[in-house]
Amino acid sequence: MTTCFESGIKFLISVPINRIMQENKETFLLVSMKNIQKKKKFLLLYVFLLIFMAIGCKEGCKESDTVDIVLPPPPIEVNDAPFTFLKVGNEWVYDVYVLDDETPYGTTFMNIDSVDEKGYFRRQQQWNGGGQTTDISPEYEYTNDTNWGRYDGYSSLYGDLFEIYLYRNCYVGQKWDVVNGNTSITVEVLSIAETVVVPIGVFTDCIKVRFFRTFNNQNIEQEGINWYHKDIGVIKNETKTVDKSFGDDYPIVGTVVSKLRSKNF
Numbered sequence: 113m114t115t116c117f118e119s120g121i122k123f124l125i126s127v128p129i130n131r132i133m134q135e136n137k138e139t140f141l142l143v144s145m146k147n148i149q150k151k152k153k154f155l156l157l158y159v160f161l162l163i164f165m166a167i168g169c170k171e172g173c174k175e176s177d178t179v180d181i182v183l184p185p186p187p188i189e190v191n192d193a194p195f196t197f198l199k200v201g202n203e204w205v206y207d208v209y210v211l212d213d214e215t216p217y218g219t220t221f222m223n224i225d226s227v228d229e230k231g232y233f234r235r236q237q238q239w240n241g242g243g244q245t246t247d248i249s250p251e252y253e254y255t256n257d258t259n260w261g262r263y264d265g266y267s268s269l270y271g272d273l274f275e276i277y278l279y280r281n282c283y284v285g286q287k288w289d290v291v292n293g294n295t296s297i298t299v300e301v302l303s304i305a306e307t308v309v310v311p312i313g314v315f316t317d318c319i320k321v322r323f324f325r326t327f328n329n330q331n332i333e334q335e336g337i338n339w340y341h342k343d344i345g346v347i348k349n350e351t352k353t354v355d356k357s358f359g360d361d362y363p364i365v366g367t368v369v370s371k372l373r374s375k376n377f
Contacts, residue, residue, distance in 0.1 A: 191317065195280070197377070202223065203222065203377075204344075210366070210368060219241065223235070237251070277321075278319065285300070299323045301320070304320075311372065318341050319340040332353065333353070
């Protein structure tokens with residue numbers, strides 16, 4: 113909105129006052145004293161008008177006439193994770209630690225060996241430890257414009273969604289739940305700027321996620337932390353499993369930690 117002061121300024125500027133000072137010198141000398149007096153009065157009139165409008169603006173623009181400008185809240189800080197690491201041929205190797213041992217008990221090898229026409233990536237898994245090599249049932253992962261998740265390899269192919277790992281534009285405090293049969297999973301984003309040290313190196317701007325899994329038909333509960341990097345996937349995992357098959361008074365508790373040791377991309 114244009115103030116009264118600004119309107120006065122624009123009006124004064126619109127009048128060609130400068131021509132009074134820019135007239136030809138010879139012509140100016142021929143002007144009668146009467147005309148000169150008129151021009152002086154003309155200039156004084158405009159100066160008076162300017163002062164009048166400035167005072168009027170000062171008196172008129174009181175606090176009651178002001179408008180409070182409410183700024184929008186700052187945007188929520190997000191970590192944009194496009195999940196580009198889901199590609200056929202990509203491999204990950206994790207050192208696996210049991211309880212508080214500083215020496216790895218074994219390793220887990222993972223690789224994506226195929227993707228079908230629907231865009232589902234098959235992640236193969238193999239455990240090497242304790243003198244044994246065991247193939248773990250594959251998982252079928254997907255990614256879209258919104259999230260990255262997986263289907264349970266033990267159930268029918270592309271059956272019910274088993275777990276959403278992460279949403280693309282995640283933010284601190286974000287939560288979600290997935291219920292699949294007797295399995296309930298609750299996830300919460302704790303941080304989007306974690307620094308994580310693992311055998312392969314140091315990673316910054318990692319996403320820290322806490323999860324709870326309840327297997328109601330097996331009296332098993334899991335809780336833990338995943339650290340993700342948007343260009344790699346899982347950097348580190350800590351999972352505590354509580355088995356109450358023998359009753360609440362005799363729980364079997366085990367903690368497993370996995371840390372990324374190598375990758376091929």
